[in-house]
Amino acid sequence: MIDELELAFDESDKGRHRRSAQRKRNKKKRGGRGKTVFALLMVFALLGGLGGAGWYGFDRIQGYFMTPDYDGGGSGEVVIEVKEGDLIADVANTLVAAGVVKSAKAFIEAAEENSRSQGIQPGFYKVRKQMSGETALGLLLDLKNKITNRITIPEGSTAKRIYKLLSEKTDIPIAEFEAAAKDPLALGVPDWWFKRTDNKKVTPSIEGFLFPDTYEIPPKVTAEAMLKEMVQHFLTVTGDMKFADRVQAEREISPYEALIVASLAQAEAGNKDDLGKVARVAYNRVYGEFACNCLEMDVTVNYWLELTGQETKTSGEMTNSDLINSKSPYDRKLRGLIPTPINNPGKEAMQGAMDPPPGKWLFFVAIDKEGHSAFADNIEEHERNKEKARKAGVIP
Structure with a gap:
């Protein structure tokens, strides 16, 4: 109850x-x-x-x-940039700042109603002023409005070669790139990069810091801005790799010395599979049991020829005065590492210099037409490998 x-x-x-x-x-x-x-x-x-x-x-x-918004398709022309990693709100703010849309909210609401808005690509776009948010979104999704001016810098390109390529693409005189490159620190290279553990004096050079990749060239770009972008890309890539930390801890040399070795590997290896092995040869010759503790690599000769405005040569074309030139800072017989990198190496070449495979190799020679090399610990084994290369028609 x-x-x-x-x-x-x-x-x-x-x-x-x-x-x-x-x-x-x-x-x-x-x-x-x-x-x-x-x-x-x-x-x-x-x-x-x-x-x-x-x-x-x-x-x-x-x-x-109501959301503040313009009516119609706008007028005039303006160029805006969508940066890598921009969110829709970032793009909206860029459009407002350029006078394209009346409010960020107008563009954001248009993007929320269109699932394709997530596909807006980084780059520069031609749009109009005082457009509705929906119309502005439509222009950014239409790649016809994207300003495409790209350039690909091949791995192993020298700075002089890069200036020529950039000049051809931008119509900026080569002299302007050369002038901008005279001060690598002003282009963003930290001063600690120009230190060595072998006590050799370093004269800062941009060589090695212009990262090879495909770049979008902005409208009205300057030589300085273009080189700064390449340097920044280099710093981002090497930072992600922890290149500087690892070579100091594991190779016990400075990052600059490892960058020099990476450039040597990039120039000498005929195949990506051999980048790390060539780097190991360079380390063994300079720091190991090699009679002169010198590099004895023809690629350093060619770099000096290019720097001094001379034609580069194949190994067979080089004279004794080319191969042994005590006046050249890049002489084959120079004890230790050369003064600077000899090109701008790619990520895999830097990986090879940072983490080369173990081995006592002192010599190598290309043995097939795909560019693969045979590596040897001693001169007798090297001569046998050279005979294989002759039979394969790779060397005369």
């Missing part, structure tokens, strides 16, 4: 709670309608009571209920 009374009491109490909650909801609904009615009355009052001036008030009140 007590249980039944308690149950009845509970049900009654629940009913009162439900009715009370319902009254509160109804009150909220009536309150919401009241606010809307009040706002509309305010609009009518402004329109009727203030005449022409009422339109100004209406526009102000309308802004609380």
